Amino acid sequence: MMQGVETPLPRGAMIGMLGAGQLAKMFAQSASQFGYRTCMMDTKQDCCGFDAASKVVVGSFTSVEDLTRFAEHCSVITLEFENIPLSTLDILQSITGGKIGIYPGDKALRVSQNRSYEKAVAKELGIPTLKYWSLTLPKDFDAITEANFPVIVKTCTNGYDGKGQRRVGNVDELWAAWVEFKKVPCVVEEMIDIDFEMSVIIARNAKGQVASYAPFHNIHKDGILRTTDWPVEFITRRVLGEANEAARKLASHLNVVGLLAVEFFFERNGGLVFNEIAPRPHNSGHVTIECAATSQFEQHVRAVTGLPLGNTAPRCGGRMTNIIGDESSFQDYFAQTSTIVHRYGKVPAPGRKLGHVVEFH
Ligand code: ADP
Ligand code: MG
Numbered sequence: 246m247m248q249g250v251e252t253p254l255p256r257g258a259m260i261g262m263l264g265a266g267q268l269a270k271m272f273a274q275s276a277s278q279f280g281y282r283t284c285m286m287d288t289k290q291d292c293c294g295f296d297a298a299s300k301v302v303v304g305s306f307t308s309v310e311d312l313t314r315f316a317e318h319c320s321v322i323t324l325e326f327e328n329i330p331l332s333t334l335d336i337l338q339s340i341t342g343g344k345i346g347i348y349p350g351d352k353a354l355r356v357s358q359n360r361s362y363e364k365a366v367a368k369e370l371g372i373p374t375l376k377y378w379s380l381t382l383p384k385d386f387d388a389i390t391e392a393n394f395p396v397i398v399k400t401c402t403n404g405y406d407g408k409g410q411r412r413v414g415n416v417d418e419l420w421a422a423w424v425e426f427k428k429v430p431c432v433v434e435e436m437i438d439i440d441f442e443m444s445v446i447i448a449r450n451a452k453g454q455v456a457s458y459a460p461f462h463n464i465h466k467d468g469i470l471r472t473t474d475w476p477v478e479f480i481t482r483r484v485l486g487e488a489n490e491a492a493r494k495l496a497s498h499l500n501v502v503g504l505l506a507v508e509f510f511f512e513r514n515g516g517l518v519f520n521e522i523a524p525r526p527h528n529s530g531h532v533t534i535e536c537a538a539t540s541q542f543e544q545h546v547r548a549v550t551g552l553p554l555g556n557t558a559p560r561c562g563g564r565m566t567n568i569i570g571d572e573s574s575f576q577d578y579f580a581q582t583s584t585i586v587h588r589y590g591k592v593p594a595p596g597r598k599l600g601h602v603v604e605f606h
Contacts, residue, residue: 407468
């Protein structure tokens with residue numbers, strides 16, 4: 246019997262966290278609230294999550310020695326970032342001999358690392374996707390010429406916050422963008438007229454029980470999330486049902502243990518279409534820290550330690566706003582006593598998420 250599945254992990258158990266950014270930091274704060282400790286591993290020394298960790302390992306995700314130093318402390322292992330090498334999971338499996346849970350699991354990781362796999366899985370499960378083409382070889386251009394330009398070309402792997410994608414107006418620009426991406430495998434999507442964007446976060450535990458949050462309404466600028474409102478009244482019951490059903494199907498199919506975030510577009514004059522998934526806490530879910538009965542981070546802790554999943558109901562309405570690139574707005578927010586401020590402690594850089602604030606509706 247594996248602890249954390251039939252029985253919850255005991256007080257003081259160490260949760261291993263791969264990655265030590267702000268998601269790991271907020272995860273560790275929730276783990277601590279439940280009497281657990283967090284051991285974080287990252288490749289760099291200056292990670293904001295380390296401030297909240299009980300143990301820290303700096304090392305390579307492909308080094309057996311470094312992963313051994315990490316795993317020896319852990320009663321369960323999870324992650325904040327899906328773009329870690331798949332070999333990391335294999336190494337961790339063999340070090341731990343299958344005695345502890347390593348989550349979200351290899352299928353979820355493999356699929357969520359690749360946009361093309363994500364879309365294929367969504368299609369297979371009957372979840373509507375937008376029109377797209379795979380681009381791996383020059384001959385793939387033959388089919389793409391039929392697309393309605395402008396299109397967006399996105400690298401299949403390693404993209405986030407709008408990085409690894411270009412909007413292009415014709416085939417020549419598409420070729421230039423692909424060359425710039427060093428001709429790595431890409432997906433090409435038609436630009437759609439988006440009415441609104443939303444995400445659903447679902448938690449699933451090792452027994453297969455699930456609990457999802459009502460959809461988050463997300464506003465992006467230049468490919469980066471700016472604000473999230475939650476809960477939202479304008480999303481109809483039907484759309485809410487479709488989104489929850491899609492998230493449930495994906496989480497079960499991918500055998501996720503932990504959290505799965507699913508991003509959707511709502512196409513004007515169309516309907517809900519799948520965009521992408523992330524098997525971890527999601528930026529849009531930060532609003533749950535103040536506004537839900539159970540925050541996404543508490544829920545992640547609960548799902549991987551075998552505690553019962555918490556209540557996902559809203560307790561109040563709020564708007565989350567990201568603070569990106571420069572820190573000057575923090576002082577204003579600190580002076581506004583009704584605003585909740587989360588400052589991650591990261592060194593400012595253009596496009597970097599430095600914190601977020603929550604204001605109540
Ligand atoms: P990332 O991994 O960077 O989040 P996404 O595929 O979610 O990549 O794209 C980031 C944002 O760019 C989306 O949230 C949306 O605002 C916009 N976008 C992406 N694809 C399309 C599309 N096909 N049509 C219109 N807008 C898009
Ligand atoms: Mg996205």
